[in-house]
Amino acid sequence: MKTLYSAKVTTEGGRKGRTISDDGILDLQLSMPKSLGGEGGDYTNPEQLFAAGYSACFGSALEMVAKNANVDLGDYNVTVTIDLGQNEDEELDLSAVLDIYIPDIDVETGEDLINEAHEVCPYSRATRDNIDVTLNLLIDED
Template sequence: MKTLYTATVTTKGARHGHTTSDDGVLDMKLSMPKSLGGEGGKFSNPEQLFAAGYSACFGSALEAVAKDHKVDLGDFSVTAIIDLGKTEEDELQLAATLDCYIPGVDVETGEKLINGAHEICPYSRATRDNIDVTLNLLVDED
């Protein structure tokens, strides 16, 4: 692999700690969500950070595919919903849902773009066959 960019982030104290990138851009306290027995509140957690990265990366992949197909995405958005759960074997497991809103495209075009983005997105490629990923196209009602 030819490296194009390297992100370096250090977290001290795990889910109850603090995470900082080597360039200082990311510098935040983490907390356990209330549903996992934590304090919740105004601090982030690994699942939110993963959702932010996945939705941004998938959006960039969507832009690349749309450009190849000469489709204007308009004011599009990608919402990543990351679930943390347990398998039947009582092991922790992630699942992802990507809600993609592309205004003004027909369903066939939208699905083609989303499926194409899923093929090239580095997050999608990293999670493929490892976690369940559901792709949804959100459309405007007529």
């Protein structure tokens, strides 16, 4: 692989620690969510960070495929929900649900765009066959 960009982040203290990028731009206190036995509070967690990265990356992939198809996405958005759960062996697993809103688009075109974006998005390719990913096209109903 030819590296185009590298992001380097160090976390001290795991889910209850601090995560800092090597350039200092990312500097966040982490907290265990209350539902996992933590204190919660005004801090982020790995699942939120993963959802943020995935939604931004998928949005860029969607923009690229839409541009190639000469389709205007309008004021689209991508919402990613990352779930942390246990499988039947009581091991922790992740799943992702991507809700992609594209205004003023027909269902067939929208589905084609999000399926193609799912093929080219690096996050989608990294998670393929590793976690369950659900794609939902959200459109305006007339």
